[in-house]
Amino acid sequence: MNHPDESALLQAREAAARSPLDAYWMPFTANRQFKKAPRLLTKASGMHYWDASGRQILDAVAGLWCVNAGHARPRIVQAIQAQAAEMDFAPPFQMAHPKAFELAERVAAIAPPGMDKVFFTNSGSEAVETALKMALAYHRVRGEASRTRLIGRERGYHGVNFGGISVGGIAANRKMFGNMLGGVDHIRHTHDLARNAFSVGLPEHGAEAADDLERLVALHDASTIAAVIVEPVAGSTGVLLPPRGYLERLREICDRHGILLIFDEVITGFGRTGQPFAAQTFGVLPDLMTLAKGLTNGSVPMGAVLAQGKVHDTFMTGPEKAIEFFHGYTYSAHPLACAAGIATLDTYAEEGLLTRAGELQDYFAQALHSLEGEPHVIDLRNVGLVGGIELAPAPGAPAQRAFDVFIDCYERGLLLRTTGDIIALSPPLIIQRGQIDQIVETLRGALRRVA
Numbered sequence: 001m002n003h004p005d006e007s008a009l010l011q012a013r014e015a016a017a018r019s020p021l022d023a024y025w026m027p028f029t030a031n032r033q034f035k036k037a038p039r040l041l042t043k044a045s046g047m048h049y050w051d052a053s054g055r056q057i058l059d060a061v062a063g064l065w066c067v068n069a070g071h072a073r074p075r076i077v078q079a080i081q082a083q084a085a086e087m088d089f090a091p092p093f094q095m096a097h098p099k100a101f102e103l104a105e106r107v108a109a110i111a112p113p114g115m116d117k118v119f120f121t122n123s124g125s126e127a128v129e130t131a132l133k134m135a136l137a138y139h140r141v142r143g144e145a146s147r148t149r150l151i152g153r154e155r156g157y158h159g160v161n162f163g164g165i166s167v168g169g170i171a172a173n174r175k176m177f178g179n180m181l182g183g184v185d186h187i188r189h190t191h192d193l194a195r196n197a198f199s200v201g202l203p204e205h206g207a208e209a210a211d212d213l214e215r216l217v218a219l220h221d222a223s224t225i226a227a228v229i230v231e232p233v234a235g236s237t238g239v240l241l242p243p244r245g246y247l248e249r250l251r252e253i254c255d256r257h258g259i260l261l262i263f264d265e266v267i268t269g270f271g272r273t274g275q276p277f278a279a280q281t282f283g284v285l286p287d288l289m290t291l292a293k294g295l296t297n298g299s300v301p302m303g304a305v306l307a308q309g310k311v312h313d314t315f316m317t318g319p320e321k322a323i324e325f326f327h328g329y330t331y332s333a334h335p336l337a338c339a340a341g342i343a344t345l346d347t348y349a350e351e352g353l354l355t356r357a358g359e360l361q362d363y364f365a366q367a368l369h370s371l372e373g374e375p376h377v378i379d380l381r382n383v384g385l386v387g388g389i390e391l392a393p394a395p396g397a398p399a400q401r402a403f404d405v406f407i408d409c410y411e412r413g414l415l416l417r418t419t420g421d422i423i424a425l426s427p428p429l430i431i432q433r434g435q436i437d438q439i440v441e442t443l444r445g446a447l448r449r450v451a
């Protein structure tokens, strides 16, 4: 046995000998592969990152679908700095601070009609859990407590908490984690390469996929179903667009059966599709909407649920002294996040960013679709400033080809995001036409280089 001092020394020596990358267990990452060849970003401004060696990297994914106004925008930086100095934290339960109300008003002002109540969370995942709980509680408060079933969609992504993975439809995110929530079912996804490959904008075929909800109503009975949650554009699973007429039909079926419709707009929110929210771009009004990411331009973690007034008001019927919704987070409406959110909305407004994707989408679409015919490309998809490039998987090695393209592009100064064999593009909304060309030409080179 070592003397205590000696063993402490030994431990310290061992720790020093370990790689400084050992302790951090990285999320959604092949940890061992990454740590053999780390990609460390150390600085960001506007459309670019810089890595630890000072190399400039064009950001084609707005960080992770969140930095819609570009990186390190001065107004946002200053707002966070000033707020940190003025008041770091305020308790959110039975107390509040002015910027929480101000940000809620500002979000409601750009939201679809009637969606004027805002509940703050700290992430998209928490926004999803909040919306699901809100839907269940809403039906209970209005006297239909039997509506407990939640419906998601195959290939859906709604964050990583238990509610979100239960209504989500990505096997890898579910299979390790047991039984999920009870009483959840899924409608089928809308991806249909055979009929819709290389569509420019929304695909023509597949509105009838919404009728799958009627099948679940027939199976479970509407009186047991609380809500349906879908992403208007499914992002994380690889950019799946709603077929023309699909969301409208989903809305009609929900209306017919008294089911709440939740749009998860965590990636489509804040200008990504050409309007502030996809609900506006596609002209379909949900009952609840989940937001995050672009809400603070990615600068401080924050999410939110937007609710129709009628949903909110239903809760406001009991005794005035009673807490209406037993839910919330220590960091709900955190002062730094609120300050960042207000400055973010100012920046979006000043620069017309919430509609800029609409102005650029034709140029973006044309550039993207010029990749048709390049090696491995089996589909190209676009809406607003979202692009999807689906590759044929390499034989026996699914996801390898897209990852190789990702690495090839990164080495040439371009940051992409891949999921399986699909490459996603979601650049900051401040992007210039020349930078769209740079993204597409770098990609073209990579597609020709990879096996």
Ligand code: PXG
Binding pocket: 064, 065, 122, 123, 124, 125, 126, 128, 157, 158, 159, 160, 231, 235, 236, 237, 264, 265, 266, 267, 292, 293, 417, 418, 419, 424
């Ligand atoms: N809903 C949707 C639609 C999302 O895209 C979340 C919820 C969860 O948000 P948080 O803030 O809890 O991560 C997301 C997150 C990708 C990718 O590769 C996208 C997300 C997360 C990880 C990867 O596109 N979006």
